Amino acid sequence: MKLHLRIATCLAAWAAASVYAQSPAERFVDSLMAQMSWEEKIGQLNLPSVGFDVTGPMLSTGVEEKMKQGLVGGVFNTFTPVAVRKLQDFAIEHHPHHIPLLFGYDVIHGHRTILPIPLGQAASWNLHLIELGANMAAREAAADGLNWTFSPMVDIARDPRWGRVSEGAGEDPWLGSRVAEAMVKGYQMPQMQTQYSLGYPQSVMACVKHFALYGAAEAGRDYNTVDMSPYRMENDYFPPYKAAVQAGVGTAMTSFNDVNGMPATCNSFLLKDVLRKEWGFDGMVVTDYTAINELMFHGMGDGAEVAKKALLAGAEMDMVGELYLTHGDSLRKVHPEVGEAIESACRNILLAKYRLGLFEDPYRAWKEADAEVIMSAEHKELAKASAMESTVLLKNENRVLPLNSAQKIAFIGPQVKRRRDMIGNWSGAGDWTQSRSLWDAVAGWDNVSYALGCNLVQDAAMMDQLNPHGALLSLDEKSPEALIKEAVKVAKNADVVVLALGEPYGMSGEAASRSSLSLPEHQQALLEAIAATGKPLVLVLMNGRPLCLSEVEGSCSAILEAWFPGTMGGDAIAALLSGEQSPSGHLTMTFPRNEGQIPIYYNHRNTGRPFDAQQKYTSKYLDVPNTPLYAFGHGLSYADYSLSNLVCERVGSELHVSYDLTRSYEGYGGPASQVTQLYMHDISSNMTRPVLELKGFDKRDLMPGQTQTIHLVVPRNEWGYFNGDRHWVMEPGEFEVSVGFSSDQRPLQTTVVLD
Ligand code: BGC
Numbered sequence: 001m002k003l004h005l006r007i008a009t010c011l012a013a014w015a016a017a018s019v020y021a022q023s024p025a026e027r028f029v030d031s032l033m034a035q036m037s038w039e040e041k042i043g044q045l046n047l048p049s050v051g052f053d054v055t056g057p058m059l060s061t062g063v064e065e066k067m068k069q070g071l072v073g074g075v076f077n078t079f080t081p082v083a084v085r086k087l088q089d090f091a092i093e094h095h096p097h098h099i100p101l102l103f104g105y106d107v108i109h110g111h112r113t114i115l116p117i118p119l120g121q122a123a124s125w126n127l128h129l130i131e132l133g134a135n136m137a138a139r140e141a142a143a144d145g146l147n148w149t150f151s152p153m154v155d156i157a158r159d160p161r162w163g164r165v166s167e168g169a170g171e172d173p174w175l176g177s178r179v180a181e182a183m184v185k186g187y188q189m190p191q192m193q194t195q196y197s198l199g200y201p202q203s204v205m206a207c208v209k210h211f212a213l214y215g216a217a218e219a220g221r222d223y224n225t226v227d228m229s230p231y232r233m234e235n236d237y238f239p240p241y242k243a244a245v246q247a248g249v250g251t252a253m254t255s256f257n258d259v260n261g262m263p264a265t266c267n268s269f270l271l272k273d274v275l276r277k278e279w280g281f282d283g284m285v286v287t288d289y290t291a292i293n294e295l296m297f298h299g300m301g302d303g304a305e306v307a308k309k310a311l312l313a314g315a316e317m318d319m320v321g322e323l324y325l326t327h328g329d330s331l332r333k334v335h336p337e338v339g340e341a342i343e344s345a346c347r348n349i350l351l352a353k354y355r356l357g358l359f360e361d362p363y364r365a366w367k368e369a370d371a372e373v374i375m376s377a378e379h380k381e382l383a384k385a386s387a388m389e390s391t392v393l394l395k396n397e398n399r400v401l402p403l404n405s406a407q408k409i410a411f412i413g414p415q416v417k418r419r420r421d422m423i424g425n426w427s428g429a430g431d432w433t434q435s436r437s438l439w440d441a442v443a444g445w446d447n448v449s450y451a452l453g454c455n456l457v458q459d460a461a462m463m464d465q466l467n468p469h470g471a472l473l474s475l476d477e478k479s480p481e482a483l484i485k486e487a488v489k490v491a492k493n494a495d496v497v498v499l500a501l502g503e504p505y506g507m508s509g510e511a512a513s514r515s516s517l518s519l520p521e522h523q524q525a526l527l528e529a530i531a532a533t534g535k536p537l538v539l540v541l542m543n544g545r546p547l548c549l550s551e552v553e554g555s556c557s558a559i560l561e562a563w564f565p566g567t568m569g570g571d572a573i574a575a576l577l578s579g580e581q582s583p584s585g586h587l588t589m590t591f592p593r594n595e596g597q598i599p600i601y602y603n604h605r606n607t608g609r610p611f612d613a614q615q616k617y618t619s620k621y622l623d624v625p626n627t628p629l630y631a632f633g634h635g636l637s638y639a640d641y642s643l644s645n646l647v648c649e650r651v652g653s654e655l656h657v658s659y660d661l662t663r664s665y666e667g668y669g670g671p672a673s674q675v676t677q678l679y680m681h682d683i684s685s686n687m688t689r690p691v692l693e694l695k696g697f698d699k700r701d702l703m704p705g706q707t708q709t710i711h712l713v714v715p716r717n718e719w720g721y722f723n724g725d726r727h728w729v730m731e732p733g734e735f736e737v738s739v740g741f742s743s744d745q746r747p748l749q750t751t752v753v754l755d
Pocket of ligand 1: 106150209288289510
């Protein structure tokens with residue numbers, strides 16, 4: 001029988017079977033499950049990796065054989081329409097009930113066309129652009145046969161030692177929530193939230209991760225323990241996950257870490273009480289890579305025991321580990337509650353497939369023409385816009401930027417010509433050979449010269465760590481001294497030096513924690529040698545996390561933080577350097593002065609002995625100020641702005657805030673957007689509250705000399721909070737409202753009484 005006929009016959013039989021469930025989807029799934037054996041139900045819970053991308057110690061084996069027995073629910077790490085169709089056809093053909101597979105992949109910041117890393121995108125403070133970026137990624141992924149992405153990663157992170165800060169939106173729960181919503185919308189498209197999305201084949205199902213609190217790993221060491229008060233959990237870490245759920249995210253991924261003594265992957269408080277009961281999540285929960293197996297290392301028992309614990313806690317799909325496959329059937333024979341958990345998990349997985357439209361068309365209306373979007377001119381344009389808006393101008397002394405085209409410019413440093421690092425660590429399907437290096441973009445300018453200056457990595461032990469995935473770090477064999485000498489010579493012949501330094505891409509991301517966040521020593525040596533020439537020095541950074549720049553920032557006239565900027569990074573940086581457009585990014589994560597200050601974040605509490613330079617017994621360090629080098633929200637522009645006329649007005653249940661933003665006539669006259677930020681502080685309350693909390697922002701373009709009034713609305717629930725018992729409270733009283741260009745520069749301030 002032809003495949004589509006088989007599916008149609010099954011659809012008709014299933015549709016007739018059940019009349020009790022509420023929705024067509026539930027009726028469909030119930031009737032399908034009524035015909036499935038226990039093995040087949042458990043099989044739906046199995047998610048093997050089929051492909052080359054490995055983030056853990058094992059790779060799934062014997063997948064085709066298992067497919068024939070109905071023991072595979074989905075696969076990940078396989079893409080391209082040809083590969084997907086081959087596997088999907090095989091799965092449907094051989095599955096006893098012809099159930100199609102999910103095809104997942106880590107589409108983290110773009111798929112083929114790579115956008116800046118998520119921490120960079122968040123720094124754009126442009127939610128529309130972030131949503132468009134996720135949508136672009138979804139279109140490319142869907143054109144490549146995928147139907148599920150393991151994104152957005154929304155873990156709040158206050159510790160830049162943790163390499164995975166690159167994958168999230170930074171330290172702020174409010175902004176992180178808005179970014180989470182934008183990404184879910186972009187991936188899934190609004191239509192998918194209520195319906196299966198056959199009519200919207202360019203969408204993919206999103207997966208909010210890592211649930212929960214992965215970003216709070218102790219000491220910033222990956223996979224490490226998390227121990228956290230309910231108060232902090234609710235107010236500072238939960239909001240972005242909850243926002244993703246409220247935006248209709250289809251799936252959630254458990255995290256590797258334990259939380260208050262219970263691993264997240266077998267944590268029923270997180271997976272059942274919070275996620276399902278309190279937040280109403282009705283999608284499917286997948287574990288992280290071999291996370292059930294890792295419960296054994298957490299000390300939760302042997303294979304059978306941890307499979308039982310995870311199932312009972314609500315972890316539904318087993319990524320790679322296959323412990324459900326191994327133990328599920330024998331467990332459910334002894335423990336009826338395990339049988340119920342298997343039924344419920346299978347149901348949610350099948351519902352996810354139904355919502356994706358896979359039972360109607362396992363290829364989701366894929367057609368050859370879809371491939372035209374992949375790395376299209378439009379997508380590259382979007383990637384360039386995203387990279388431009390994500391770049392943060394940290395410093396610009398004497399307005400050394402934008403560069404003057406009459407100047408002789410030396411481009412020096414290991415990041416000038418590198419293409420691979422531009423697309424960052426988690427860019428699995430990205431073709432780095434097509435990415436544009438800084439040199440690709442500027443080589444055609446008049447009066448430019450180049451020197452390598454130093455290798456990106458010099459340290460042999462670090463090289464070994466970075467190379468397991470073929471990090472493509474070809475080293476120049478000349479001695480460090482010789483490389484610096486050449487570079488100094490080039491610098492001396494120039495009017496200004498653009499020095500491109502940073503991390504190799506493998507130095508941030510998963511399993512890439514660092515205890516020292518300075519630039520590598522040999523890069524610093526190059527910087528010092530160039531600075532000693534006395535030429536104005538513009539430092540362009542490409543890296544995945546806040547770095548500690550205290551040792552070098554004094555030697556730089558300007559610093560441009562470009563993150564790992566993606567496929568079009570070179571063009572974006574060049575456009576900003578030349579002044580074609582002003583940088584407009586603002587940090588969403590604090591840059592510490594040194595590692596000893598970590599964790600350092602803007603929304604800290606006041607303490608009973610707040611900082612006072614004159615008083616010894618106040619909360620401070622003996623050897624470093626309390627303040628960061630660059631605060632949350634910091635980001636300069638080539639244009640000059642001022643703020644005035646702050647007005648706060650209570651309108652019904654909302655606080656309406658308005659203020660005027662003026663762009664000066666003077667100076668830079670090119671295109672520039674400016675971010676303004678609205679903060680609140682609860683002056684007196686029943687719990688200690690943060691000294692500042694972001695509650696709104698605006699980003700807009702103004703012409704030189706133009707003034708516009710900005711209106712922001714803060715809904716009432718924004719000035720409430722969860723107390724120590726996890727109860728939502730609204731406490732009437734005085735609040736400080738302030739508006740500025742960053743958390744440490746807020747020229748407009750007033751107080752309001754709110755109830
Ligand atoms: C990571 C996840 C990722 C998964 C699948 C894990 O190691 O923690 O973020 O989605 O691998 O590749």
